Amino acid sequence: MFKAARIQKIKEIIANRTQIDVQTLSDILEVSNVTIRNDLEQLEKEGFIYRTHGGAILRENTGTTTVSGIGYGSSLSFDFSVDILHIANLAAEYIEENEWIFLGGGCTCCAIAKALISRRVNLVTNNILAALILSENPKANVVLTGGVTYNDRFPFLSGDLAINNINGLCFQKTFFGVSGIDLKYGYSVPSAVEYNLFQSLRERSKELIIVADASKCDKSAFLSLGTLDSVDTLISSSDLPDEYKAYYYEKNIKLFLDYDISPAQVSGGEF
Structure with missing residues (x-):
């Protein structure tokens, strides 16, 4: 050719x-x-x-890409911004073969599922759309937590059943999306069910990874998950404000921003 x-x-x-x-x-x-x-x-x-x-x-003129027609004749359709796609690809590169990971709810974690569509991966998730996306990947070993369905724009499972079902499990990495990132209030989410699930995952994860673009900075939701140094790693977009970059440097927290650098190639820091 x-x-x-x-x-x-x-x-x-x-x-x-x-x-x-x-x-x-x-x-x-x-x-x-x-x-x-x-x-x-x-x-x-x-x-x-x-x-x-x-x-x-x-690269699209609108700056978004869409997942649609996912499995089983679904008419689901969602837009992912370029920044979120970059974050998703970084997260996917950070996952090593044979690891068990947890993938949380929300838009960014759905994009991570999309980035894993051709990868061999083991994961547990409460993210209904992410599970549907990965149902088209025969190399993916996907376990749903079970639990009560919460009809967010990106529906997810949570509640006591979900938490009980992950008791005793161990995850090498947990990827979790948040609604707010703030120097004073830390990471935050809008609901108690997300808060409770995160606290349970904290006890069962070797590495806690927040995935969120810079638009979440200087925002806070109803419930704080903890200070910014209470997690191991942040994967975000390259326009993260300088004061946040300085904070992560000072606290020696892993920070991955530039979408064309693989986290697997570095031990920490922002590029």
């Missing part, structure tokens, strides 16, 4: 899927990873995609 035809095919694939990894493109087009990376570099220069560590995301 000539280069022009190959690039056109890559455009069609990414336009359809919105994001893809280098290895998948290499397998589909039967060319080397080096060739695909060169093609993606050209498409990034043309403004068609953003390159990520190991893949690419469709």
